[in-house]
Amino acid sequence: AQSVTQLDSQVPVFEEAPVELRCNYSSSVSVYLFWYVQYPNQGLQLLLKYLSGSTLVESINGFEAEFNKSQTSFHLRKPSVHISDTAEYFCAVSYSGGSNYKLTFGKGTLLTVNP
Amino acid sequence: SAVISQKPSRDICQRGTSLTIQCQVDSQVTMMFWYRQQPGQSLTLIATANQGSEATYESGFVIDKFPISRPNLTFSTLTVSNMSPEDSSIYLCSVGGGRYEQYFGPGTRLTVT
Numbered sequence: 001a002q003s004v005t006q007l008d009s010q011v012p013v014f015e016e017a018p019v020e021l022r023c024n025y026s027s028s029v030s031v032y033l034f035w036y037v038q039y040p041n042q043g044l045q046l047l048l049k050y051l052s053g054s055t056l057v058e059s060i061n062g063f064e065a066e067f068n069k070s071q072t073s074f075h076l077r078k079p080s081v082h083i084s085d086t087a088e089y090f091c092a093v094s095y096s097g098g099s100n101y102k103l104t105f106g107k108g109t110l111l112t113v114n115p
Numbered sequence: 116s117a118v119i120s121q122k123p124s125r126d127i128c129q130r131g132t133s134l135t136i137q138c139q140v141d142s143q144v145t146m147m148f149w150y151r152q153q154p155g156q157s158l159t160l161i162a163t164a165n166q167g168s169e170a171t172y173e174s175g176f177v178i179d180k181f182p183i184s185r186p187n188l189t190f191s192t193l194t195v196s197n198m199s200p201e202d203s204s205i206y207l208c209s210v211g212g213g214r215y216e217q218y219f220g221p222g223t224r225l226t227v228t
Contacts, residue, residue, distance in 0.1 A: 043207055102163075107156070
């Protein structure tokens with residue numbers, strides 16, 4: 001069965017510090033990769049996605065993620081975080097050749113940005 | 116991306132009762148999904164709601180407990196039947212986007228007492 005592992009359940013950082021949220025997936029086939037963010041008491045928002053092409057993808061609010069096929073990873077990074085980045089972040093994968101759109105989610109990483 | 120609304124946004128229900136959650140999308144979509152997010156947990160897919168046919172349920176979820184309707188391409192309902200405290204969760208609907216991604220509604224927070 002496919003799986004997604006988010007290695008850190010909680011990541012506390014200080015404002016303006018860099019952060020990396022780790023995500024690994026299990027697969028022997030092509031994948032599509034996503035990061036979703038869930039702010040307190042809200043639904044999930046798509047943060048960024050990798051479908052094909054450049055392995056480095058960026059979001060509009062300064063996050064980036066790099067697809068590493070050999071490491072089966074899709075880590076999320078931001079060079080300088082803000083208080084407003086405090087949220088739960090979920091990595092998700094969809095497998096090429098499987099049911100279109102079916103997503104498998106990791107357990108999530110709670111990012112807490114402290115002043 | 117589509118704009119998705121859910122009703123109710125939250126509810127507190129007594130055990131043994133049922134709750135129907137509505138999901139409305141502002142455009143026609145082929146694929147709609149229902150997820151459960153238990154407290155402190157990730158999302159678990161309950162079923163895929165197919166317009167004009169029965170929903171496709173994931174392992175561990177059955178139609179008698181979670182009946183789903185999909186009467187048209189912009190609307191779906193999920194009913195949580197014969198509720199117990201273990202059903203206390205956030206229930207989210209989502210729709211398929213243009214290239215394999217999904218877009219989510221705001222969720223329905225259900226507490227069963």
